[in-house]
Amino acid sequence: MRFLRWIVPLSLALGLVACGPPRKSVFPPTVNIQQLQLQPSGAWRLTVRIQNNSYGGMDFTGMDAQLAMGDGVPVRVHGSFERDIPAFAGDSVQIDVLPTLAMSKALAASAAKGSAGALPYTLAGSVRAKPEQEKDPRDFDFSGKDWLSPAPGIANTWR
Template sequence: MRLLRWIIPVLLLGLAACGPTKKSVFPPAVNIQQLVVLPNGQWQLTMRIQNNSYASMKFTALDGQLQIAELVPVRLHKNFELDIPELAGDVVRIDVLPTTPMRQALQAIADKGSAGSLAYHVSGSATAKPEQESKPRSFDFNGNDWISAVPGIANTYR
């Protein structure tokens, strides 16, 4: 009888360990892959979302801000549906209306090609649902990088 009292809990713990393993989930990295100045003055941003998790995630929104140099930031917001596998990335396009100082800063490097660059900062949150979870959640992102004009392609920066 004593043996049964000891074996049953060990067997139950062993069965509990047979369940699926939970994959690690980490915040994504978000940056500008490309910026195109549209004829109407808006900027079309191709934003790269890098899923840094060991689980695929379904991304549904980005909400944040873009700051060029040390200028006043503008809002980034887009609702979408994008399934990104583990440790992979994909892109989403967001149109923004830049401020006049932002336009001037970009224009100042336009003729310099890849020799001219402009610092930017993106921050905010991405809404995503990891594959093993039932509800989406918010993941903060923060990124600093540089953009410069693409030689031979007018109004395009990377």
């Protein structure tokens, strides 16, 4: 009888837990520059790739980051957008930035070397997203280092 008193409530509790939907794990996204295009005005048009690393879809609404070329002074990379990115998928957004004079010179030096001219960059900040099982959006921090090289045959473009 004593055994039944504890097994019945435990069985009921386990049954109630099993009724709810499983929670999907949420992981920070990966953000990097897919392409940089030099605009006639001198601004840079960045194609930024956002990779959703979570088990559920997320609605991305904005980014606020700092871009630095080499050891130079960083510039702000800020954009508002609406992207619904499914689980383990990625999408791109375009954001225009105004580079510093030192950044423009570094890019020109890279272009002068042709396809051998690799330019290191650091992109760090946060993206705002709402995971599919949450009510409110939140900020996900990211930081990454990579290289940009002139795209062969495409003027004023680095990848």
